[in-house]
Structure formats: structure tokens, C-alpha cells
Amino acid sequence: MRKVCISGVGITKFGELWSRSYRELIVEAGLRALEDAELPGESIECLYMASMGPGMWVSQEHAGPMIAEQTGLTSIPVVRVESGCASGALALHQAFIDVASGKHDIVVVGGVEKMTDVGAKEAGSIINTMLDYEWESIFGATLPALYAMMARKHMHDYGTTREQMAEVAVKNHYNGSLNPIAHFGRKISVDQVLSSPLLADPLRMLDCAPMSDGSAALVLTSKGDVEIIACEMASSTLALHSREDITTMDCVVGSSKKAYKRAGINPSDVDIAELHDYCTIGEIIESEDLGFFEKGKGGKKVAEGVTSLNGSLPINTSGGLKSRGHPIGATGVAQVAEIYDQLIGRAGERQIELLDYGLCCGVGGSGGSAVVSIFRRR
Amino acid sequence: MVGPSRIWREAPSRYRFLGNRCTVCEEVYFPPRQICPKCRRASIGRMEPIQLSGNGEVVTYTVVYDPAVGHELLTPYILAIVKLDEGPRVTSQIVGAGLSEIMIGSRVKTVLRKLREEKGGGEDGGSGDGSGVITYGYKFVLDGQS
Amino acid sequence: MASIVSYGSYIPRFRVEGGEISRVWGRDLRVGVMTKAIPGPDEDTITMATESARNCLRSVDLDLGKVRALYIGSESHPYAVKPSGTVVAEALGITPDLYMADLEFACKAGSTAIIICSSQVDSGLIEYGLAIGADKAQSSTVDELEFATGSGAASFLIGKKGIVDIESMKSYTTDTPDFWRRDVQKYPSHGGRFTGEPAYFRHVTECAELLMSTMGTEAKDFKYAVFHQPNLKFPSSVGKKLGFKEEQLRPGLLVPEIGNAYAASSLLGLTAALDASEPGDRVLLVSYGSGAGSDAFQLYVNDEIVKFREVKNSRGIRNTSSYIEEKEVLDYSIYAKYSGRYRI
């Protein structure tokens, strides 16, 4: 396999971008990424774009050609990739294979979602399409409700506390307050999390990612500042209830084991990570399933500050889904953009010193799919 | 709108817990599966229907305050993962119980309830305008009630 | 004649108190109904019928393939066109070799289901049939009915040999428009005091007298008597007029606790009376359906009820009194929400 590197990233502001359209967002992110990579548009040979459900969010399927046309790239292949909330991460996976295979030398990975053009109720229904419709949604399940059931079980089995989960949101909001593109720029306290409205007990509004608009893009080439040394995907049962252990995301365990093996590193070698904190408990569970912490200890580690900016393993320096925002298709790509910025040392006030390895973990739905990627500074 | 065929197709499982069993490895599945994911090809033609009891135990649960569309009138409602006595796990609501009565490990048994009402005219939403088809299916009550 | 082989009941757990209704609407039109049973927003005639039928079938050991008929009487079938009974039958697992129809005869359609099942059993067409009365009773908020309308379901498995023998049955039918609901109307209308003398009292009395004179029985021959109970006054007066004492009426008089469950009203009363019966007891059941008609039954409780009760208890199947006792009282606003009275 050929080496695959990132040579530039671009990201739009995340948030409620009332004046910006779906197509504008992805064009902006793409242009920024190319500018960053110092490459002309005509050098792009293939485009992978992640979007979870434009047919539902903006009534527009067949979004690939629309994006190609907007960017004047109609002569190259454009591939839309979908795997729920892991769509962006999976688009990276596909682009990685493409460059590694030698088929193309310069490939762009874009991710976009425009979530505020529908009402809140409809948005909830769209999010719920990532669940098992026949055997979860129809019975009244929602995505936060499934995470709440994971949280309840994690608290029951391991003694994880409500406050520890709140610490995830507090940490991520703090990080997000230092990230100019973040959806939320404000810091929050544990008390604020614990007094925010209940969505699905024990999870509250400030435990869960917002509905955001936004887009992010990467340029992959065979040479660049940051090398992708592994990019692996695994899936699990679509329905949470079918998993052997409700508090373990098999797909995260599976994809990370393959990724560590391919990268030739151990979890303890990872210096910085972007995880999929759709709900606070998600970050805790993933931090365990990725092998960073012993099962059941994730919450404790957050509370101890291990994953804070000044901790030994900073997680979600971007602010994560919680604070940076979660335009679904863009999320997996935005995670990589943050790791790239950190590894090349331009993450501003969020910059972590002395980094070798970064990791991204994108999760689809309640844990039906996951992509784990590992990056190294060159 | 979800067409009636889709609802009708799953009715035996949703109404009365019809599952199936792989006669190769004895694993019980609910809802029924076409092949056993463990035995794959070896299970072709060797999956047989099995009637499940609808009794089980709460694996985990939540109280939903921000409801799925169509479930507003019941909010807040208890949503749980239940491990059926025959092995498979399912997600559904626990009704007729106070929010504090339910615990991990609570015994539950099945009741038939209305799950969703379609709108008749083709607009998805599920809160129902009284013109679409009604989906019925299993929910649970704490054991000792029905 | 045929026999009741098993029976099962279901009453939803929610209640609203008459005083709460009058607090909201200002008037106090309570008619002896202390609390009325309210179904959850996810319950209807189909779900309640299914629960009562499950209780009924689980109380006996029976090859379900032998249940060859199912009839549900109700005023609140969820579909105007498309039967309730098909869902219930599928949920019970007794399709497809089945005679089935939804019935409507106001509050007496459930007892008419018993007549049809018994007739099919007696004719030899079927071995077992399931007769169900179920209702999620409707009433307009500003109507006196609002103080009385309840909900519930009762199921009776009818076969050749059972626990309660049907010694005789009679129907009495005239065209008397005392209470009706036109197609697409949400709530029923009624003729006020016209629902009394020429309607309820005439039909119930005549039907009961017809039955008793045919059988040569009188009030004292019955341990219990159960009448349709739209309020407390009607069944109490008609019972008294027919010569029954209060203690003969009391066990089957559920209207103070659950209200008028329409097609399930007298049938739930019967389940409670049977729960209180001993072998050798006779029970009189007289239903009433507006429009109008009555069905009357002379029932004889045989020795088998003792064993039936043991099995039912050992399987933890709830009887009617357990449903009456276990309740959650709602305030009017939650009641209105559960009844779909807010626009969403």
C-alpha cells in the first residue's frame, strides 16, 4: 500500500447558519482545504462526500453530482458515503483506500450536513432514522434514549456517576470555547449540566450534541504533513438491544484493534484523540473501548482531568460533538481536521505540545458502525 | 406514511412474539431471521419458528422526556431493553408503572398496546390524524400486573 | 346448551374522579360514579380486548386451534371499516381457521357475541368461541355522560362443557332511538330522560321477565343478578323492581368504581359476580343496548369453577377486583391529555 497523507484541511463555522445553504457550506470547506493544501482545483482526481441524509434534511438526494457541479469538477468521480453519524469517518476510509491503492493521487474528502432547515420535531425524526426503525424507533426509542440506557447500565455496572458524565460536557465546552469555528463558544459548569432539562434520564440537554450546520474537508495525497497510518472500520448490530454488552461498542473495539495493529502502536502511544461524544456517555464508553482506560474507568479519568487539555491524553480538544457541533456528515471529517491542526502545531489556544500520534473515532448511531483512524506527524 | 404492508409483515412478531430458532446451534432469534448469523449457510432451511413467552427482565432503561414523534401523549415514558426468558433482547416501553418503580433486573411481562398511528395522506410524522393505519405491538408491564 | 369455559377481564389502571370533572366544568352531574376507568393513550378497544382475551385463554389449558370463532362487541372499534377482531385474533394466535366479526349494538354487542358463540357451539359448527365486549367509552366534555363513561373489556370462552352453564338466553329487541352516534361523529348523542323508562327500563325488565317466566325462575332463585350499568340508579332500580335484593346486585355492580364501560359494562359485572360465586349458584345477566335491546342469560355455576379458580390463581392471572383495586388517579388535565383532547 502506498502512504496516504493529509496535505490540507478546511472547515466552515459550525452552528445555526441560517443564511448558508447546503451547497454553499461544502463548497466553502472544499475551497479552504485546497487553499490550505496549496493545490489548484483542477488537480483533484476524485471526491468523496459524506452526508447522512440530505434527502431528509434538505430534500436533496443525488447530492454527489450537485457538489461536483458547484465546484466545477464534473469530470471526476464523486462518491457519496453514508454510515449514520460515522459518515464522515467512513468517507475518509474510502478516500484512504483510493489513494493507498494508487488509483488517484489527489483526493478530497468532504462532509456536510444542513440540519436547521427542518423543524426541531422533524429533525428528531430524521436522527431517529439511524436507529433500527422496525424494532427500536417504532417503540418510542430516540438516539438520546439509547445513549441514556447505555449510561444507566454503565452507572449500574461500574459506578460511573452523573457528575462524571457532566465533566465530559464541561471539558468539551471549555475546549470549544477556544475553537473559533465551534457551535458553542461558552463554557459551562457541572451544575449547569445537571440542571439542564432531562431528555432521557439520566441524560440531560447539556449531555447531548446539538443540531448544527457545517462542513469540513480534507485533501489526501501520497505526501503531506500528516500521515494516516491506519483507517479501519467495523460494524455491530444496528439495534442496541442486540449487543452482547450494552456498555461496549463492539464496532469501536473491533475497528480500533485492527487500527492499532496496522499502525503498529498501542493505545498508550496515542497522544490526542477526537471521540464521538454524541452524548457524554459515548465519549466515556469509547475511551474504554479504544483501550485508553480500563472498562468502567472512563468516567473517573475524565473527572481526574486525564482527558483535559492539560491532561496526559487530551480528548476532544476541538470541543467534540458537544461544543464544536455535530453537522452529522461533517463530524468525522472535522475530527480529522482538528487532529491535523494539532499535529502540525496550529491549534492556537488549544494546542497540545509534543505530539506524535493522534486518533479519531467516528461512531454511527448508537454504535452500529465505527471508523478508527490513526495519524502521525511526519 | 408507512404503508400497511410494512406493518402487516411484522404483525406476528409484534403482536405475539413469534421468533425463530436455529436448529444447528440452538440460538433463538427475535425478530425471526432469515439465516442464523452464527451458522450462516449451514442454517438455510433449518430455522424454525418458535413462540416466545413475552416474559423477561429489564437489562437497562430510561425515562424519555423528549419523545419520539407520535409518543407525546405518554411522555414521560419508560423505555427499556428487556431480555426475554428465551434469550433475545428487545426494546420497548414499560407501561402502568411509576417512574421510580422500575429497576435493572425487574421482571416484566408483555401487553399489547398501540405503537403508532400513520397519517393517511402520505406525510410522515406518525402523530396520526385519525386517517391512517394503526400499528399495534408489544409493550411491557411489571410482572404481577397485566 | 353451551357453557362458559373460561373468562377474563381487563380494566385500564387510570381513574378520574367525578369530583374532579365537576371541579373543571362547574356542574356536578355525578350519577353514583365515584371514579371512572380511563385507558392510556396507547390503549383502545383492540388492546383492551386482547388483554382480557389473553387472561381468558391463559386460565385454561386448551389447544388454541380449537377456538374457531371470535366476536367483539364495541361502540369504539378503532376503525369504521376494518375489523378490530382480526388484530385480536392474530395477537391470540387463533387465525386463520376462524369465524370472526366485529359487532355493534351499542352497549349490548358483547353479550350478543356470547349468544352467537353459544349458538355456534350448540349447532356443532365450532368447538370453542370467544365472545368479547370492549369499549373505550366516549362522551362529550359538556355532557352528563362525561361523569359516567368508563372503559374496559371482558372475554368469555364458550364451549360445550365449562364452568358456568348457560341454561337459557333471550333477546328483546325494538326500534327505540334513545342513544346514538352517527358515522364520523366523535361523541354519542342521547335522548336525555327518554333513555330511561321507554328504553333501559322497558327492555331490561321485559327481557328478564321473559327469560324467567320461560324458565320458571324468580329473583330468589338467583344468587346474583347483573344488569347493564350506565349509572348507579338504573341497575339498582331495575333490580329492585324485578325483586332482587341489594346483596344480590352488589358483587356485579362495578359502575361506582369504573363507570359505564359500554359494551363491557354488564360483562365486567358478570366477571365480578362469577368471581364471587360458588358451585350451585345461579346468576342472572341482563345487558342493554341502546337503539334498543336486551339480552338475558340464566347461568348455572358448576363444580368446575373451583378448579378453574385454582389454576387461574396459580398462574397469577388477575381477576376483576385486582384491576379495580390497582389504580392511578389522574387529574383532569392528564385525563384530557390521555383522552386526546389537546391539539398537538
Ligand SMILES: [Zn+2]
Ligand atoms: Zn446457528
